[in-house]
Amino acid sequence: MRRPRESYDVAVIGAGIIGCATAYYLASRGLSVAVFDRSYITSGATGRCPGGIRQQWSTEDHVRLAMKSVEIYKNLDQELGVETGYRQGGYLILAKTEREVKDFERNMRMQRSLGLPVRWLEPGEIREIVPELDVEGIGALGAAWNPTDGYADPFKVTFGYARAAERLGAEIFTFTGVERVIVEDGQARGVKTSRGVVRAEWVVNAAGAWSRLVAETAGVSLPNKPYRHEILVTEPVKPFLRPMVISFHDNVYFRQSSRGGIIGGWGDPNEKPGYNFESSPRFLITMARLLAKYIPPLRGVRVVRQWAGLYDVTPDARQITGPVRGVEGFIQVNGFSGHGFMMGPATAHLVAQFIAGEPLDLPLEPFSPDRFERGAFEGETAVVG
Amino acid sequence: MAGEDEVTICRCEDVTMAEVLEAIRVHGARTLDELKRILRIGMGPCQGRTCLRLAAGVLARELGVPASEVMRELPRVRPPIVPVPIGHLVLLGTGGREPKGGGDP
Numbered sequence: 458m459r460r461p462r463e464s465y466d467v468a469v470i471g472a473g474i475i476g477c478a479t480a481y482y483l484a485s486r487g488l489s490v491a492v493f494d495r496s497y498i499t500s501g502a503t504g505r506c507p508g509g510i511r512q513q514w515s516t517e518d519h520v521r522l523a524m525k526s527v528e529i530y531k532n533l534d535q536e537l538g539v540e541t542g543y544r545q546g547g548y549l550i551l552a553k554t555e556r557e558v559k560d561f562e563r564n565m566r567m568q569r570s571l572g573l574p575v576r577w578l579e580p581g582e583i584r585e586i587v588p589e590l591d592v593e594g595i596g597a598l599g600a601a602w603n604p605t606d607g608y609a610d611p612f613k614v615t616f617g618y619a620r621a622a623e624r625l626g627a628e629i630f631t632f633t634g635v636e637r638v639i640v641e642d643g644q645a646r647g648v649k650t651s652r653g654v655v656r657a658e659w660v661v662n663a664a665g666a667w668s669r670l671v672a673e674t675a676g677v678s679l680p681n682k683p684y685r686h687e688i689l690v691t692e693p694v695k696p697f698l699r700p701m702v703i704s705f706h707d708n709v710y711f712r713q714s715s716r717g718g719i720i721g722g723w724g725d726p727n728e729k730p731g732y733n734f735e736s737s738p739r740f741l742i743t744m745a746r747l748l749a750k751y752i753p754p755l756r757g758v759r760v761v762r763q764w765a766g767l768y769d770v771t772p773d774a775r776q777i778t779g780p781v782r783g784v785e786g787f788i789q790v791n792g793f794s795g796h797g798f799m800m801g802p803a804t805a806h807l808v809a810q811f812i813a814g815e816p817l818d819l820p821l822e823p824f825s826p827d828r829f830e831r832g833a834f835e836g837e838t839a840v841v842g
Numbered sequence: 843m844a845g846e847d848e849v850t851i852c853r854c855e856d857v858t859m860a861e862v863l864e865a866i867r868v869h870g871a872r873t874l875d876e877l878k879r880i881l882r883i884g885m886g887p888c889q890g891r892t893c894l895r896l897a898a899g900v901l902a903r904e905l906g907v908p909a910s911e912v913m914r915e916l917p918r919v920r921p922p923i924v925p926v927p928i929g930h931l932v933l934l935g936t937g938g939r940e941p942k943g944g945g946d947p
């Protein structure tokens with residue numbers, strides 16, 4: 458297997474959506490890039506996520522960033538020369554309590570002011586969009602509906618970015634672990650990998666749930682914690698479900714993939730932090746009950762596979778993106794808290810702009826790693842935890 | 843007679859030999875896990891019972907290693923092993939009675 462060169466402009470740790478997209482945008486700016494992953498491309502959270510791309514958030518910076526990602530996703534097939542399966546099927550976010558109705562009203566006002574075509578649906582209108590949904594049985598009081606949300610295939614997107622980055626000269630070294638970040642005189646100088654030392658002007662930490670451990674090797678402390686999140690898929694059925702359906706109250710989401718399978722996840726409120734990848738019977742049964750309750754005809758459909766991945770969760774459920782104090786040239790792009798696939802393209806583009814010294818499309822300040830020390834942060838509440 | 847390229851390796855996901863060879867030769871796949879992610883081999887209803895052996899044979903031949911080496915790291919076996927109807931899972935642990943209330947078991 459080929460070996461890395463002695464030095465690059467940028468060393469990226471992690472070959473998920475963040476690492477591969479960052480490599481692509483850097484390489485397209487003429488920088489030399491090496492990506493290292495201790496396993497294969499999409500082996501972490503990217504390859505385990507349901508592929509949803511949502512713009513309905515409770516904080517403005519999140520909405521702006523997600524809208525930027527959607528601009529990119531809309532043209533991604535053409536840009537990368539692949540079929541990513543991107544589709545704007547919409548997100549239907551059900552409100553089950555009066556409190557949720559009020560919160561959604563406030564969020565939708567803010568989202569509309571930023572240009573998102575989101576609107577409130579009464580129960581009868583929900584049925585027009587998904588007739589199979591048992592609106593009364595679920596007890597939905599209404600829903601926030603944004604038709605421009607959607608989904609794409611995480612494998613197609615990430616391999617698409619990886620191949621496009623390689624065509625531009627980036628090198629991706631799979632099965633090549635990073636043992637530590639090399640820091641000299643308060644400056645990141647490269648990485649020590651299982652294939653030797655590689656010098657770099659910049660080091661990008663895009664290691665998902667392992668980012669905290671990577672940062673520790675540079676003496677940088679991150680507040681991220683890994684949480685298992687489980688998910689399942691059914692056998693393919695005739696296409697009937699266009700949007701992603703979510704309830705924050707039930708901590709559940711599901712959609713139909715382009716191949717016909719129903720992909721759905723439920724967040725266990727009792728989940729403890731840790732590197733746990735086991736699939737649990739508790740999840741399987743709970744998710745089956747939720748699907749049967751939401752869409753009764755699914756009772757006859759068979760579950761073919763369940764698996765688990767890790768959310769890289771920050772104290773405010775918002776990503777960490779940007780330089781850290783104390784180690785110059787060490788850029789964090791992690792802590793996505795379950796939203797990396799949707800925020801990935803826009804974030805990777807911003808990081809490449811930052812490293813290349815270009816003006817930024819959006820400020821990175823709100824996602825600064827320093828915000829936790831300053832105690833100045835507002836939590837994202839529109840999450841399936 | 844159809845050429846080897848047209849041989850179907852994965853029936854559930856409709857993956858041909860040509861696609862497997864492209865994933866290995868062009869995209870540099872070295873493991874069955876990578877073939878699974880790139881081509882969806884083993885993700886269909888049979889969960890790899892037929893296709894993984896065939897894919898392992900092709901991968902071994904291309905890499906010039908014994909099939910046993912490629913088979914050493916199989917993609918993880920995912921529950922519930924055989925497809926199970928949602929309606930059956932709903933009743934698990936309830937003694938066959940409809941569960942009351944929410945989804946939580």
